Amino acid sequence: MKIGIIGGGSIGLLFSYYLSLRNEVSIYTRTQDQADLINEHGLHLVKGGIEQAPVLVTAAPIQEWSGNEDLTVVAVKQYQLADLITEIKVKAKGPILFLQNGYGHIKLLSELATTEVYVGSIEHGAVRENGYTVQHNGIGVTRTAVFKGEAGLLREITTNAPSGFPFFLESDFKEMLIKKLVVNSVINPLTAILKVKNGELIHNPFFFEIFKQLFQECAHVLELPNQEQYFQNLMTVCEKTANNHSSMYKDIENGRQTEIDAILGYLLELSRSKNIKAPLIHNYYQCIKGKEHEREGA
């Protein structure tokens, strides 16, 4: 299968590496410089500290993406999607898979004319080391679901997944993304503001109180049907990633923009539309926006 991957960041490089083991992959980067680096060096993967055999993929700047591949995977950050969506709307001809965290981007996907639109939820941990090397630190799975159209191609990807990089096909895209949204809504802002690793949120009894209250508020706003199940999932992820720094913690530490708008921003909007009071969501949203503001030096 011919697969186009948009974005040469941590996830774009990770997916390009693994999917190229069984498919013909083209990666579309923001800059010509990164495309040149990938074409020159190939793609490198470091797994468990061990450098794997490099693979060859074709790289080109995004302007050269024509939307003709059998599948396009969009691996930019949620806040980078708004700038790209017009180009996607015009050029995308075939199925397209969006891998962003959060739920704020879902409204953009309804505007796409292409017949098959898929969404994914990534449980891997990856960090880009340089323009052509990615570290695969957290070995997990990729869950996918149909947002619009038929599941045929997702089934093919799932069946054909390379070893060590499994895909699962979920039946309900909303449930899949909301599960991840709950995890990111509680763990990400709390770890970024308290400056702790994920596990501290459940091991420190004082932080655990806030953790539970923030979960309760998210569950209330989302009107979750089975709260206990979502809470158990949140606890499991927190335990499994106890030693990790969340992506929001790292974004704040490195002075980068965060995905808070797609995460608590989405919940805040939802709470307003439902006329539900959500003081914790509001305050943690403001804390993270404040940290982003500091970065801008204003």
Ligand SMILES: NC(=O)C1=CN([C@@H]2O[C@H](COP(=O)(O)OP(=O)(O)OC[C@H]3O[C@@H](n4cnc5c(N)ncnc54)[C@H](OP(=O)(O)O)[C@@H]3O)[C@@H](O)[C@H]2O)C=CC1
């Ligand atoms: N990293 C992880 O372990 C996980 C990430 N995710 C989710 O995956 C998504 C991607 O995250 P991640 O890969 O970490 O983010 P990165 O910031 O590492 O990568 C985003 C990439 O998109 C590129 N980009 C931005 N705009 C464009 C454009 N218009 N055309 C082409 N490329 C563009 C950026 O280019 P440039 O570098 O040149 O600016 C960057 O390389 C996020 O929503 C994240 O939440 C989910 C779970 C785990």
Ligand SMILES: CC(C)(CO)C(=O)C(=O)O
């Ligand atoms: C699951 C979790 C919380 C792992 O750190 C994550 O997705 C993130 O950091 O964005």
